Each structure stands twice: as structure tokens, then as C-alpha cells.
Amino acid sequence: MSTVAIKAKQAKPFLKWAGGKSQLLSQFEALYPRELKQGNIKKYIEPFIGGGAVFFDVVQKYNLSSAFISDVNPEIVMVYQVIQQEPEKLIEKLDNLAQKYQSLSEDNRKKIYYELREQYNKQRLRINYQQYNDDWISRSAILIFLNRTCFNGLFRLN
Template sequence: MEFAISINNINSTVCAKPFVKWAGGKGQLLDTFRQYYPSTLIKGYIRRYIEPFVGGGAVLFEILQKYKVEEAFIFDINEDLINTYVVIKNDVHNLVEYLSDLECKYLNLDEKSRKDMYYDIRDAYNSRALKNNQPDVERAAQFIFLNRTCFNGLYRVNRAGHFNVPSGDYKNPTICDEKNLYAVSSLLQRVHIFVGDYRECAGYVDKDSFVYFDPPYRPLNVTSSFTSYSKFDFTDEDQIQLAKFFSEMNDTGALLMLSNSDPKNENPDDNFFDELYKEFFIHRIKAKRAINSNGSRRGLISELLVTNYEVKD
């Protein structure tokens, strides 16, 4: 596989970052995560990075730019998200043209006309689906446009798979972040991109791999139960099956790290994850999250990081 950029040229001048806002994005935790990455990654011995729930890709872009990883494998069950990754990798020029046109039209409209444009594009986006897994530039542009202009940058779909987030209220949103899209495209030349369930990564995991799992979090309570990254729910049973898969991947000799919510924020006696991952190393880190709609309950809370390797202080 030919790389678009040399590993030797990866430095601070390459500043690719997530091209979409994503629920549970890890951008705020990257400084903390560096304390928990395996030492072999930091020393440059890990050649393959795998992310079975890629989402917005904050950790992916961090690792590709800071460490000497030769190739990465990413997966997500969200077909439109993966389509957008593929389009950015293979057809970023046309994508930038589409987004530039949308941005120009949108920013020149008054508030009411902006909302009309938003709902017209949302209707068009929902009226057709991806076909035969072929990259779709127009749909990728619509996906990014909706993400940049919808309420709170949410991605939410109903049971029919239709995007149903209302319009946001932004004065000057960046719809076409051209420099970042080109930087992301360069990094993605080293990335194998797949749509599918996390289990599909199994064939690529070996002893020279570092795998980071970032599944939909287990809700801390009813008000925080936003897991609809796709039309498929992620239940407690799914969490249990993921823990079994984590254990299976441990047997390959790969280095593994997994994030999830810490139920002890709400119930100190809830040992759900402590029991599931009792054979591994469980770390509690601080993150800025809203536990519920009560403003007094917002701020730093505990989240879990599970590793199959010891982390030295």
C-alpha cells in the first residue's frame, strides 16, 4: 500500500482533527490518554493501530500524527460516517467543492432561509440511501453540512434510520474546513476503512497491534441514555458480548484499551464494568460530561479506561 505522506514528515505542522462533531468525542481526553497508551506505542514499536468504533476519530488522528504507526484499520456500523471517511480519503477535491458551494449559499441567507435550506437538505439526505457501498460525494457533503448546522452537532436517527435532529442556530458555522479536510485525507492514505460491526476487526488484530475500543457508553441514568449513533441500540447484553470479545482479542497478544462510562458516578454499588473486566487493569479518569440536565451535576466526572497492560505512574 502506498502512503500519501512519509512517516518522517508527520510533525506538528500536520494538524488533522475530527471533521465532524460526535457524541462522546475524545478530543478533550487526549492529554489524559497519552498517560495510558502502551509504552511500545510511544517508543515506536507498534506498527498497526485498530479502532473498531471510530466515530469522530480524535484518537485515530492523534495516534497517526504523533506515533510511528504504519497503518490503521477503522470500523464503524454507521454507513454514512464511513462513506464520508472513504470520500475524504479518495475524493477530497470534489467534496471540498460541494461543501464550499453549500457554505457560500448558507452564509448568504437570512435566518429563516437558512432553516429552510437546512430542512431541504435534511429531506434530501433522508430520501435516499447509499447504494452498493459505492462512495457518494454528494451524500458525504450533506452529512458534514447537517453535522455542522444541526442543533448541538448531534447525530441522531429514528428507527427508520432517518436523521431527525432540528436546525441549529449558528451565526457563522464553518461548513467547509478545507485545510483540515486535506490534512485528514493525507492521513487516511494509511488507513483501511470498513463499515461493519466491531467484531469484523478480529481478522486484523495480531501481537503487533494496538486496539482502542470506544463503544457507545452505558447510560448513567435515563436522561443520559443517548446511544443512537446508528439506528441500533447498544444494550447491557451488547456490553457483555464486547467484554468477551475484548478477552478474545487479549489472547492474540495485542495491546488493548477500552473506554466506557463509570456507573459509580450514580451508584457506588454498581460493579457492572468492574466485574466484566476484573481480569484486566481498570483505571478511572476525569472527564467533562453532563450527567443529566441539572446544571449542578455537570462538570468533572469519572470515566473508565480498561487496559490489558500495566500502566506505570
């Protein structure tokens, strides 16, 4: 029997986001507090998580005991809460969307994109962002799907 080395993958932002910081991480790291690099900071607070590039970078490189994330956008907060609480259900919904999308012609892909975007925009007025519920899982899957299939990660909310 042979052994195979498995390289652990680093978590990266799952959303393409306007103002994303992924390409600037090396420049930001030079500005991280010395105390963080020395292991003297144990708590990380991210008030504007967005796509999460800085968050993922910090929590994977430094020995923290806790991290807290927030954002002014309730949609983003909702997605991160779904990932935290029910990642398997979210992945299942994303897999279903991906399989359906990939089986379609280019014209039908555009059609389903616009249908899902319309559904997403209409649902926004009915969603309760204060109380976790099953609607959050579907909505999070649609948000991620729209984000990954639209032009340059900049989809429009009406």
C-alpha cells in the same frame, strides 16, 4: 526576499459527534501502550472511528506504517472513504453549500437546513453503502454540512 515559517496544522475531527473524545485525549494518552510510545507498534486499528479524535491523535504523534479504520455506522465509513479517495470533490461541494448557506437570511438558513435533512433522510434507503459511487460525495458533503450547522453536532436521522 524574506522567509516565513509555516506552522503545519494538526488534523482534527471534522465531525462533532456524540461521545467524541477530543477533550479527553490527554487522559487517553496516559493509557496508550508503552510499546506505542516507544515506536514498537507500527499498525493502528480503530474499530469505531466516530469523529476520529483518538485516530487523528495517534497517527499524528506516533510513527505508524499503517492504520485501519472502521465503524458500525455505514454513513461514517462512507465519509472517510470519500475523504480518502476524492477530497477535492468533497471540498468543492462543501464550499458550494457554505457559500449558499452564508448568503441566506436566518430564516432561509433554517429552511435549507431542514430541506437538506429531509433529502438526506430520504436518500438513505436508496444509497448503496457497498459500492463507491458519485452519490457518496454529495451525501458526505450534506452529512458534514448538517453536522456542522445543527445544534451541538447532534442531528437526527429518521
